[in-house]
Amino acid sequence: MMVVAAGSNRIDPYLIPALDGIAYGLLVFVAASGLVFCFGVANILNLAHGMLYAIGGYTAAALFDGGWASLALALTVGVLAAAAAGVLLAGLLAPVAAGNHLSQALLTFGVALAGGSLLVAGFGPDDPQVLVPAALEGSVVVAGHRYAAYRLVFIVVAAVIAAALYLVMRRTRAGMLVRAAVDDPEMVACLGVSPARIRAGVLAAAGALAGAAGVLGAPIIGPGTDTADTVLLLSLVVVVLGGLGSMGGTLLAALAIGEIQTLGVALLPSAAPFLLFAAMAAVLAVRARGLASRWRAA
C-alpha cells in the first residue's frame, strides 16, 4: 500500500497536465486535419485556416448560453459559417493559377487579414467570455484529482470526431475520391469528377472541421485577436511534424504538441519557450531522411 502511494505520488502532479495535453492535442488535431486536407488534396497553403477556427470560436461565444440547445445551435451555425467561408475562399482562389503557391498564399493571407478585422469589428476587440455547458461545469474525480468535466467530455467528443474522420476517409466514396485526388488528380479528372468541385468540397470540409474545433474548443483555446495566429501556428507545426498529409502522423504529432504545451511546460518551466522549437528540430532531425524524400515527392 505504501509503495503504491509513493509510486503514484511521483506521477500524480503530472497526471492533470498530461490529461490537459490530450485534450489540447485532440483539439489541435481536429483543427489541423482541415489544413492537411487543404494541403494534401488541393495543394494550397491556406493561411486563413486560423481565421476559420476563430469564426467557430466567436460563434460559440455569441450564441452559447450554457444549455444543450444553444450548444447544438452554436455548433451548427459555427460549422456552417466556417464551411461557407471555406467555399468563399475556394471561389476566390479559382481564378488564381493553380501551382502558383506564392499568389495563393498571399491571397489567403489577405482573406485572413480582412476576415480577422471583420470578426473584431463584429464581436468587439475584447476577448469574449466563453461558457461551458451548465451540466458539465463541475469537476469529476480522476485518480484522486479533480478534473474539469468539460475537458474530459471534450476528449471523448474529439476522439469520436477523429474516428469518424478516419472512417469517412477509409470507407465512403467521398473519402475515396479525396484520397484518389491526392494520389493522381488527372486520373480522377478523367473519371469525370471535376477537380474544381473536389477543391471546393475540400475547402468546405476544412472550414467545417476548423469551425467545429472552434466551437467545441472555445473553452480551451478561446476566441480573441490572436487566436487565428495561434491556431495557424500550431496547425502548421503539427502538419509539418506529422509528415504532410498522413492522418495518423498528424494525430501523433498533435498529441505530442499537446503534451509539450502542457506536460512539458509543467516539467521544464524554464525551457518552456523553446520546447516547441526543440521538438520540431528533434523530430525533423530524427526523421530527416524520410521527410526529405517525401518533401521532394510532394
Next chain:
Amino acid sequence: MRDEVIRRARGAVAALALAGLVVAPWVVDDYTTAILARTLALALVGVSVALLTGVAGMPTLGQTAPYAAGAYACAVVGSQISDVGVVQLAVAAVAGAVLAALTVPLVVHARGVIVLMITLAIGELAVTVLGRWRSVTGGTDGLAGIAAVRPFWGLPVLANDQDRYLYALVVVTVLVGAVLLLLRTRAGLLLRAGRDDETRLRASGHRVPLYLSGAHIAAGAIAGAAGSLLVVAQQYISPADFGFDTSALLLLGVVIGGTASIGGALVGAALVIAVRDWLFGVLPGHAPLVLGVLFVATVYLLPTGVHRARGRWGLPSEPADQPDASPERDQATVPELHR
C-alpha cells in the same frame, strides 16, 4: 540595342532614386525621416526574401526569424558591449547567419509550397520565443532605451533622425551593391540554374543543396544586418516588429517587384510598407481590412497571378490541381519581370 537603352535607363533611374533618397531628410520632416529609415531596414529584409524566393527558388515566409535574431543581438550588444555601428552590424549579421544555418536542415530538401510552410512555422516559433524569453528579450514589452550608435570608432554618435537615416541608407546601399555584384558572379549563375532546372544541374555534378544552404545563410546574414538597422532607426524593438504580417507584406512586396529582381524587391517592399504605414495612419481600426482587400486585389492584378490561369483554363485535364505539382511549375509561374 534595345537592351542597351533599357539598361542605361534603368541605371539612370537607380541613380536618380538614390539621389532622391540622399536629399530626402532635408525635404521631409523628422517623423517621416524616421519612418523612412525603418522602411529602409525592411526593404533590406525584402532583398533577402527576393534572394531566396526569386533567385534561389525557395519561397520564404520566415525571413523575420534571422531579422529578429539580428535585431535582438544588436540591441543586447549595443546596450552592454559596444556602441560602434560596424561591430553591431557584424554581430547582427552573424546572429542572422547562425540562425539561418541552424534551420538549413529543415528547409534545404523541401521545395515549393512546403518551404513556405516550414519557413512560416520557423518565423512564428521565433516570435513565440521572443515573447516568452523575458530575461533577454524583455518579453512582449520589448527592449527600449537602446543607446545611440556611433558608425565607426572615433566618430560622433548618431543623435538625430537625419543622421540615423543616412547611416541606414549607406549600409543598405553598400549591402545591396554587394548582393548585386555577388549575383553577377558564378555563384549567382549557379543559384539561378538550380532554380530553373535542378535535375540537370545535379546531373552535371553540382551539389545543389550546398548552394541552397549557402544562399539561405547569406540571406540570413542580410536579414540580420537589416535587424541592426531597425534597432538604430527605431531605438526600440518588440516581437510585434517581426510578426507573421511583416513576412507576408515583404513577400507581397517582393512578388510585386518581380520576385527575382533585387531592385524590384527594394521598391516593392518599400511601397508595401509605406502603404501599410499610411493606412494605419488614416484609417485606425479598419486598416487590416483594407490591407487584406489590397492583398487580394494585388494578387488578381499581378500579371503572374491570374493571367496564367486564363491561358490554362481551357485545358481539359486541368493540371492545375495536381498536389504533386513539380517545383519547376512553381518557378515557371513566377517569371522574372526584370531580368
